[in-house]
Amino acid sequence: MIDLDTALDDCLTRLANGTATVDDCLRLYPEHAAELRRMLAAASTLERGRAVRPSDSFKADARARLVAHMKANPRRRAQPAAAFGWALRFGLAALAVAIASVSAAQAALPGNPLYSLKLVTESVWRMAQPNPLAADLALADRRAAELAQTPPGSPAVQLALQGYERALAQLARYTSPADRATIMNVLAAQKEILSRVDVVVPALEQWIGVTPPATSVAPTPVVTSVPTLPAVVLPTVSGQPTVTVPVLTALPIVATRTLVPPVIVTALPTALPGNPLPTPP
């Protein structure tokens, strides 16, 4: 037997389509005839409600007010996809600029506008290093390399010298014999490199115990003819970005005026494959 609600709905559809009369429906569902008759009569009463509608004047007036309101209060909803797209593009561009800047900064020498960024990234890198001595030695190598590359006679020489002296001062914190031995080995290598480009740093001389003759100690380093350095890409160490540093072993020795005895040079420790020191960013 068909449920009453289904029979009712079927009858209402037939009546609406004009395919059946009320009597036809009652004959179609005799088991529900009494109930259907009452409900269909109620439905016909409700259909009078179709005449309930707003006046044309109200509709026109309300429409005009609505249109005026919409013009006075336009909706400017940003398209989420478009907004996200622009934000993504801007973010990627900013990220690319940041990466490029940091990367370029690694090759910056004292006096270069990006040099400050280089120092900042080094400080962040330094804080993350598990071995502070190795990190400080690596940074001292960098300062030494910068000093060696800075064109002689330029104002940046003083900046490079100060940077190297600060790096040497950092090493004074390590006082154990083992640390001192490690430091001396690295500083000896740095001294050799600097000697090859005729740079003498009194603080370094004092560190390694080689006190130059009084007449040969210059108040400021004497730098002459530093050649342009070729560069190589070093392998990444412990997740740090790859860095380009000069290979000092490839340098021709150009000694024009030296106030200290010449020393045999090999290369910066960080520039050599298999160097145990960490590589700064």
Place this chain on the structure above:
Amino acid sequence: MPLTSNDPAAEARLVQRAVSGDADAFARLYDSYADRVFRFVAIRVSDARLAEDVTAQAFLKAWENLDRYEWRDVPFGAWLFRIARNLVIDHYRTRKEQASLDEVVEQPAPAPDVDAQIDMGRMIAQLHAAMHTLTDDQRQVLVMKFMDGLTTEEIARHMGKQPGAIRALQMRGLQALAGVIDKPDD
């Protein structure tokens, strides 16, 4: 040409344009829904002028809140009727009626003396009185079916219910209404 509820895809496109700020698209939605919203409200407030005010407010509020509307959650018509229904409730709250909120929704408003001399007002009042014993869902189903001319499936879509549930609401609503009409005193 007025939009019909038989073309939900066309209506969805209009709504999408309106959401993007197209005032003309929203004006077309007004043309399509103004009568139905008015009827929906009039049956609840039993006052033609008040129904007009609430109808106009409903469309203004819909325009201002289109950002919050999501087609996939509920059909536009159902969302519009919900706004209208809330405005009716707000109206009675503002008037600090002593009747509870449920009574406002389920019971007739005061006697239709304001528009008693106007045919439309009288008809609204009669329908309002006849339907006051129904639940809000039953009343909504009967209004959509017999005054708006929607099919059972269309009503189900608008109300977010299954067609079987709509048929049950329709039957119980008509049974209750028949009981009222059968009473000689009513």
